[in-house]
Amino acid sequence: MILPIIYNWVIIILRTCFSTISVSYLPVWLTLDYVSDLMYMIDMIITLHTGYLAQGILVKDLILLRKRYLRSKHFCLDLASLLPSDFLYFAFGIQTPLVRINRLLRISRLNEALDRMETRTAYPNTFRITKLMIYIFVLIHWNTCLYFVLSSHIGFGSDQWVYPNITDPEFASMRRQYFHCFWFSAQILTTVGNVPHPEKVEEFLFMIADLLIAVLVFASVVGNVGNAITSLRDRDNVFFPNHELVKAYLRSHHVSKELRERVNNWYQHLYINKKIMRENEILQQLPLHMRTEIAVSVHLPTLSKVTIFQNCEKSLLEELVVKLTPQVFSPGEYVCRKGDVGHEMYIIKEGKLAVVADDGVTEFAVLSEGNFFGEISILNIKGNKSGNRRTANIRSIGFSDLFSLSKEDLTDVLSEFPVAKRHLEEKGRQILTKMGMLEETGETEDGETEKLETKIKRLESNLEGLQTKLARLMVELESSNHKIQARVAQLELEVSELETQLPEDDGERERELGRGQGVGGEAEWEREEEGADIEALQEVDAARQNLSVLHCVLLNLKSHHSITLFASVTVPEVLSASLKVFLGFKNH
Incomplete structure (x- = not known):
């Protein structure tokens, strides 16, 4: 519905004021007029079959839809905009397009369509600026047409303010007439003001009205552009940490130049590659199931490459993706060091990390996308000589994107999925056995503990049965x-x-x-x-x-x-x- 409405708002006034343009392209205008009328009718039919929400339920009953539409003010405006005013051509002539002025009553539908498109577009700020420019263009277009009519009323070429005499071949063409008037109106409405001084009362009144409108247009343009810039800045602040505050903090505390350069490079990497570090804050207004679905659709490819999660049920993945926290490490930065207390495990989303010796030079292995590490220190495996300490040094080779999962979150998730927990613990035992960090008696003690727990559970079950029988x-x-x-x-x-x-x-x-x-x-x-x-x-x-x-x-x-x-x-x-x-x- 946007195109036919804009067409009528632009062409009706254009044909009314520039009669030469109306006569020269009359078959084209008549064809476009009735095509736009046909689109108006189609819009009414679509609106008649468009459902609405009643107490949160979508109503699709055609009888209720018809009753609601026929009783609304939109139906009155739509019906008035389609009244066959074209029959007035027989009274005033085919060259009088002003008889179709009732088509302009559909302006409310234009605003509704533009607002709906703004909520659906992926670039709302750009769309908002574009919509403002369309409104300004239509306003300048109407001012252009009225200026040409006023010049015709006063007399072409009677003074410097009006349009020059059309008998001059230089100013006689239709294109020159329109663009000259458009340039004149644009100068007034953009408050440039580089126009000839008015001399007659009609000219003064026209200039006063235009200047008042120009103030509103200027304020609207400045306000909308300012809102768009503010929205972009807020978006950047939400997506990326505030770099300016961090730089001011580093300068005030006289941090070394090398460290400041590393921080700047980290921020530059985030901004250039659009790395989002604050996902939870961005999606916190959404319901939990929507956040889960979004997290699954975004991070599921990475989780599916992790060996311990490849054969897991979907509910486990849904529990995990919500608790994952993205982290970015710079080149040469240590993710963890041997002997540190482990509070989280890591899953590599993108980049490469090296398992290095204590000297920081010797590389034992290279971890890439889909690998995980750090699970040994947070699993509390029986017989682990290192306890909850890190067993290796992990260093980022380049910029690396990782997901971290805290010990508390992993414990909560695995408590609901014992099969995955046993699989993860078995992988940890195998790694500890290869490294010689698993005690020999650990497995026996673990088995005895499990037997004892089984006996206790059986006794508790029998006791509950006896208590029931006694009661x-x-x-x-x-x-x-x-x-x-x-x-x-x-x-x-x-x-x-x-x-x-x-x-x-x-x-x-x-x-x-x-x-x-x-x-x-x-x-x-x-x-x-x-x-x-x-x-x-x-x-x-x-x-x-x-x-x-x-x-x-x-x-x-x-x-x-x-x-x-x-x-x-x-x-x-x-x-x-x-x-x-x-x-x-x-x-x-």
Whole structure:
């Protein structure tokens, strides 16, 4: 939508004021006019199908989109800009392009499109300056056209301020007319002021209006250019450390010239090669998952070349890349020295480093892109004679880009990935074995420690299982306790009722039997009664013994002091004994 809007803002006023240009290229202008109208219509259709966000959700329903667009002010402006005002050509003539002035109502769409492009471009400052220059060009163009119209109204060549007489062949061409007027307007609006002095009232009013506009244009240009320069400077300060402050610090403390030159070379290398040292500060406003994805896309090629990470799962790499810190070392600078306390490991992104002897001359090996070192001093390998000390001298041959990973970050990451941890420790043991820095008993002690830890974990697991079972048994015990108490109370009640009812029933049966059998039968009945009494007394004594045992069990269960008694006299046995007593009473 940018091109048709700019076309109408430039060409309509041009054809209106410069009639010669309008007549000379009339077929071209008419074709471009209706092409721009067609693009206006296409823009309305696209806008009608463009989704919008409602509570963070993209709305794509065509009915809702149509309803929202038709109720907006953009639809009113778009519709007004497409009204068929070209029919006025029949009234005013085909050479009157001013009838299409309603096409200028789309200016809000131009601002919206430019703002959207500014947020998407990779060079926002350059785009911002370009947009400002487009606005200034359109403003000078309109002033050019109005100056030519005013000169025509006053009279060409009537004084030095207006456009010269067009009857002069030198000033009669269309190209000369436009460029002369454009140059005149540019001088006014850029506050150059090298123009003839106005003589008439119309000329004074035009100059006053132009000078006021020129002040605004000048302020806008200065402000936007200043903002662009400030943004560029802030970008450099974010991407690269502040070199000026460091140089001032070195001068104030009288640092040696050699060291200052090394610092300057380091800064120059960063700036020329666009080395970014403050990635975390640049990306800190982004969500964590976005920072992780950016770090993976930027640093994954380097990590994939590291042997210990080649077969690792993606989640491990995502954890590592966020914690990597970029560092740049100058030529001849030591990354680490033998015997230093190790706090981080290094991964080479770019450059070459040499493993040198203590004399700094003899080179044992050369490390290049994808190699890593320093992991031995931060892994706490059992049997390492050097402990957490560096085991070699590493010196940068040229400018080297490295990633550093601190001991704390590596420990946190590897705690979630035991396979990678064992692989890294095994690599460290192999290196220590080759160097003769690994104690012989280290592996045995490590194995014994692992066995002991395994046993402890197994015992802890068994203890947790036993505690769970004990808790379950205690709950069952409490439930059984309540049930037994209720059952004992019921049995005691039934036994007491049977004890009171049994003698009365026996006496009635004796009297009835005596009446029927006479004297002989009475003696026999007495003997039977005595035998039944003895059996009943034995049953009652047995029931009382069982009840006493049951009471003892209940007391022990309540106090939880005698688990042995509970184990020897179980609840089913007590219940069966009580039921036997009850059934015995029933039989008697």
